[in-house]
Amino acid sequence: MHQDVEKVLVSLEAIKQKISELGSVISSDYTGKNLLVVGILKGAMVFMSDLIRSLSVDVQIDFMAVSSYGASSQSTGVVRILKDLEQTIEGKHVLIVEDIVDTGLTLNYLQEILKARGPASVRICTLLDKPSRREVDVAIDYNGFSIPDEFVVGYGLDYNEKYRNLPEIYILKKEVYAKK
Ligand SMILES: O=P(O)(O)OC[C@H]1O[C@H](OP(=O)(O)OP(=O)(O)O)[C@H](O)[C@@H]1O
Numbered sequence: 001m002h003q004d005v006e007k008v009l010v011s012l013e014a015i016k017q018k019i020s021e022l023g024s025v026i027s028s029d030y031t032g033k034n035l036l037v038v039g040i041l042k043g044a045m046v047f048m049s050d051l052i053r054s055l056s057v058d059v060q061i062d063f064m065a066v067s068s069y070g071a072s073s074q075s076t077g078v079v080r081i082l083k084d085l086e087q088t089i090e091g092k093h094v095l096i097v098e099d100i101v102d103t104g105l106t107l108n109y110l111q112e113i114l115k116a117r118g119p120a121s122v123r124i125c126t127l128l129d130k131p132s133r134r135e136v137d138v139a140i141d142y143n144g145f146s147i148p149d150e151f152v153v154g155y156g157l158d159y160n161e162k163y164r165n166l167p168e169i170y171i172l173k174k175e176v177y178a179k180k
C-alpha cells in the first residue's frame with residue numbers, strides 16, 4: 001500500500017463486483033435505447049472505462065471537464081465548463097458518470113445544463129456517494145457505494161492531482177492534507 005494512505009476503504013474485488021451489478025442493471029434499463037455515457041473528467045475516467053465494458057448495450061461516450069470556483073466547502077455552486085461535449089444531445093439518453101458525489105454542487109449544476117439541451121433523459125451514475133456532505137439535492141440513479149465522511153483517493157480519485165493511479169479506494173492519512 002502507498003505510504004500516504006491509512007487503509008483500503010473499497011477493495012478492487014468489491015469494485016469489480018459492484019461494476020458488474022451496475023452494468024447488468026444499466027444494460028437492462030437502456031435496452032433498445034441510444035445511450036450516451038458522459039464521463040466527468042478527470043476523476044471518473046478509471047471508473048468509466050470499467051463501467052462501459054460491463055455494459056451489454058451499444059453506447060457512445062463523451063467527456064466534460066468542469067471546475068468549481070474556490071474550495072468546494074465554500075463553493076457557490078457555480079461551475080465553469082472547461083471542456084464541453086463534442087455533440088448535441090437532443091433526443092439522446094444521457095448517463096452522467098462520476099467518481100464521487102460530495103456536496104452535490106457539481107452534479108446539480110451539470111444536470112441542469114444538460115437537461116436544458118433537450119435530451120430524452122438524463123441520469124446519474126456514481127461510484128461513491130458521501131451523503132453526509134450534501135449541500136444540494138442530487139437524485140442519484142445508480143450508486144456504487146455510500147461512504148463515510150473521509151477523504152478518499154485512488155481508482156481515479158485524487159488529492160492535489162496525486163494518487164489517481166492507485167488500484168483501490170483508500171482513506172488518505174489526515175497528516176497528508178493537514179500539512180502544507
Ligand atoms: O459533489 P461535489 O462537492 O461537487 O464534489 C464532487 C466532484 O469533485 C471531484 O472533482 P474535482 O473537482 O476534484 O475534479 P477531478 O475529477 O479532476 O479530480 C469529483 O470528481 C466530483 O466531480
Ligand code: HPA
Pocket residue numbers: 100102150151152153157158159
Ligand atoms: O473524498 C474525496 N476524494 C477525492 N476527491 C473528492 N472530491 C470530493 N470528495 C472527494
Ligand SMILES: [Mg+2]
Pocket residue numbers: 043157158159
Ligand atoms: Mg479532484
